[in-house]
Amino acid sequence: MRALTFDKTLSFDARRADPIADDGDTLIKVRQAGICSTDLEITKGYMGFHGVLGHEFVGEVVSSPNKDLVGQRVVGEINIVCGRCDLCLSGLSTHCRNRTVLGILNHDGAFADFVRLPESNLHVVPKTVDDDSAVFVEPLAAAFQILKQIKLDGRKWVTVLGDGRLGLLVAQVLRNAGCPVRVIGKHPEKLTLCEKWSIRSRPLEDIQPRHDQDVVVDCTGSAGGFELAMQMVRPRGTIVLKSTFAAGKPLNLAPLVIDEIQVIGSRCGAFKEAIRALTEKQVDVASLIHRRMKIEQGVEAMNLAGRPGVLKVLLTME
Amino acid sequence: MRALTFDKTLSFDARRADPIADDGDTLIKVRQAGICSTDLEITKGYMGFHGVLGHEFVGEVVSSPNKDLVGQRVVGEINIVCGRCDLCLSGLSTHCRNRTVLGILNHDGAFADFVRLPESNLHVVPKTVDDDSAVFVEPLAAAFQILKQIKLDGRKWVTVLGDGRLGLLVAQVLRNAGCPVRVIGKHPEKLTLCEKWSIRSRPLEDIQPRHDQDVVVDCTGSAGGFELAMQMVRPRGTIVLKSTFAAGKPLNLAPLVIDEIQVIGSRCGAFKEAIRALTEKQVDVASLIHRRMKIEQGVEAMNLAGRPGVLKVLLTME
Numbered sequence: 313m314r315a316l317t318f319d320k321t322l323s324f325d326a327r328r329a330d331p332i333a334d335d336g337d338t339l340i341k342v343r344q345a346g347i348c349s350t351d352l353e354i355t356k357g358y359m360g361f362h363g364v365l366g367h368e369f370v371g372e373v374v375s376s377p378n379k380d381l382v383g384q385r386v387v388g389e390i391n392i393v394c395g396r397c398d399l400c401l402s403g404l405s406t407h408c409r410n411r412t413v414l415g416i417l418n419h420d421g422a423f424a425d426f427v428r429l430p431e432s433n434l435h436v437v438p439k440t441v442d443d444d445s446a447v448f449v450e451p452l453a454a455a456f457q458i459l460k461q462i463k464l465d466g467r468k469w470v471t472v473l474g475d476g477r478l479g480l481l482v483a484q485v486l487r488n489a490g491c492p493v494r495v496i497g498k499h500p501e502k503l504t505l506c507e508k509w510s511i512r513s514r515p516l517e518d519i520q521p522r523h524d525q526d527v528v529v530d531c532t533g534s535a536g537g538f539e540l541a542m543q544m545v546r547p548r549g550t551i552v553l554k555s556t557f558a559a560g561k562p563l564n565l566a567p568l569v570i571d572e573i574q575v576i577g578s579r580c581g582a583f584k585e586a587i588r589a590l591t592e593k594q595v596d597v598a599s600l601i602h603r604r605m606k607i608e609q610g611v612e613a614m615n616l617a618g619r620p621g622v623l624k625v626l627l628t629m630e
Numbered sequence: 631m632r633a634l635t636f637d638k639t640l641s642f643d644a645r646r647a648d649p650i651a652d653d654g655d656t657l658i659k660v661r662q663a664g665i666c667s668t669d670l671e672i673t674k675g676y677m678g679f680h681g682v683l684g685h686e687f688v689g690e691v692v693s694s695p696n697k698d699l700v701g702q703r704v705v706g707e708i709n710i711v712c713g714r715c716d717l718c719l720s721g722l723s724t725h726c727r728n729r730t731v732l733g734i735l736n737h738d739g740a741f742a743d744f745v746r747l748p749e750s751n752l753h754v755v756p757k758t759v760d761d762d763s764a765v766f767v768e769p770l771a772a773a774f775q776i777l778k779q780i781k782l783d784g785r786k787w788v789t790v791l792g793d794g795r796l797g798l799l800v801a802q803v804l805r806n807a808g809c810p811v812r813v814i815g816k817h818p819e820k821l822t823l824c825e826k827w828s829i830r831s832r833p834l835e836d837i838q839p840r841h842d843q844d845v846v847v848d849c850t851g852s853a854g855g856f857e858l859a860m861q862m863v864r865p866r867g868t869i870v871l872k873s874t875f876a877a878g879k880p881l882n883l884a885p886l887v888i889d890e891i892q893v894i895g896s897r898c899g900a901f902k903e904a905i906r907a908l909t910e911k912q913v914d915v916a917s918l919i920h921r922r923m924k925i926e927q928g929v930e931a932m933n934l935a936g937r938p939g940v941l942k943v944l945l946t947m948e
Contacts, residue, residue, distance in 0.1 A: 398842075404865055407865030407866065407889065409841075547722055553886055555887065556883075556884035556887045562853075562879055563881045565856065565874070567895075568895035569873065569897055571895065572779070572895045574893070574894050576891075577885075579888060
């Protein structure tokens with residue numbers, strides 16, 4: 313099969329062996345996949361991953377122990393879990409101690425013709441949600457995760473820091489939850505998108521941090537973003553840390569103590585809520601698509617996705 | 631008056647002018663004061679403070695707008711607040727935007743014969759609490775603050791990281807709250823103290839972090855301690871960050887996101903609870919006293935307090 317792989321270098325492989333769906337796995341023919349910042353981080357060495365990249369996808373079931381699934385269009389949760397460890401048994405299966413993670417940790421990903429996953433990871437996509445939308449279920453679910461982690465009732469001032477792929481999904485989800493959200497970003501064309509959605513936005517250079525935000529969601533993926541978040545949030549406020557970064561420079565965490573700030577790390581999320589939001593057209597994902605490219609152009613597509621200001625680059629397996 | 635001052639260098643001043651208790655302040659004759667890690671940090675440049683050091687004290691009221699206070703033995707909360715800003719009005723007065731902080735920020739501290747504070751900062755010390763205990767009210771209140779910030783019901787595994795002055799107070803407070811606490815430290819003689827209190831303890835070198843603690847309270851005051859806390863806490867667990875540190879090296883916060891950890895900064899606290907605990911002899915502070923020294927020996931006392939393994943050094947103003 314065709315696949316975009318990383319093993320010290322990124323390359324397109326036209327003749328990779330198809331995955332074998334053993335152990336009761338379901339085999340899926342990938343239709344479309346999305347490039348995420350995590351994929352870009354992996355090519356810089358994050359997680360020490362090697363294999364087929366990609367964890368945002370929509371595809372069609374080819375074979376499965378569950379015959380009802382065959383032929384269905386599905387998206388998939390990315391954590392492949394054991395179901396037996398202390399964390400699985402206590403309801404924290406996304407943190408399974410023995411987990412592999414699609415395209416991130418010891419499990420080949422979805423930038424390929426075929427991918428395998430346990431049936432329990434799969435969600436059937438309603439017909440009204442097209443492939444272009446379905447490919448956003450995974451990152452949108454990550455945005456919905458925030459609503460499971462913090463109470464937003466009565467929070468007056470919520471800032472999303474970062475106008476990238478994830479930030480713009482988070483902003484829409486929080487706005488829909490009834491928060492008066494403001495997005496801070498660097499890219500005028502993305503902030504214009506916010507306007508279109510009636511979400512307030514401000515260019516980064518206009519910001520004077522005043523320690524007055526109830527909640528700051530850091531989607532910048534940079535140490536500088538986290539430092540700014542500490543300056544923007546009010547004492548006893550909350551920073552939701554949504555993206556990973558290697559600090560690269562000494563970070564002073566004293567403001568967390570002095571201002572008694574709460575920081576909450578937030579990762580994978582709520583697929584059902586994301587699918588429902590797309591079914592009900594509550595979130596605009598179409599505007600986030602920068603370009604569709606064929607899997608053969610995968611290396612070029614990754615380079616493009618890494619450029620400042622570029623939103624979602626999709627890989628198609630037509 | 632006599633005072634221990636910091637202004638680029640630390641020095642004993644035998645002839646510092648007495649503080650003037652204007653604006654309705656209360657004037658207190660200091661009886662005894664405790665040296666805290668924050669005092670040591672200040673002499674390394676923390677907060678850019680200059681003036682009289684010291685914020686843990688017990689003293690006797692000399693003059694006050696409240697005549698009932700005169701002659702009473704008191705301890706004092708360290709934040710001097712405006713009562714008018716948005717944070718004061720919303721019940722977060724310890725975070726007052728216009729605050730000064732005793733011996734830390736624009737307000738002369740208690741390593742001196744006299745100190746001034748607003749009456750509203752003062753708490754009368756019951757007769758059954760002697761000076762040696764009363765001088766611990768401030769740091770003990772900081773330990774009690776944790777109970778106001780996180781729910782501990784049903785938490786099975788709680789680790790206090792650091793067997794210093796603050797860590798040993800925190801461990802006792804959490805133990806009294808019904809948590810099965812474990813203290814991790816570097817100093818055998820301090821870990822022996824834990825044994826005496828029936829608190830489990832382990833030397834740092836015996837620890838293999840397993841991502842299995844529900845709560846880790848980081849009292850190490852070091853970037854290394856925080857990194858260890860991230861390795862010890864379970865996914866979706868809580869790190870309480872109790873002490874400030876300048877990282878000194880790049881900190882990788884990715885574990886916070888991957889494990890969806892909650893970090894809560896924790897600072898000043900609950901004086902009433904601390905005084906009650908000392909009145910009821912629920913906390914052993916006497917064992918934490920390393921040495922009493924006269925204010926004239928203040929420079930030497932600070933050096934001593936900065937040595938590894940040294941617990942509380944008290945300054946007396948006899």
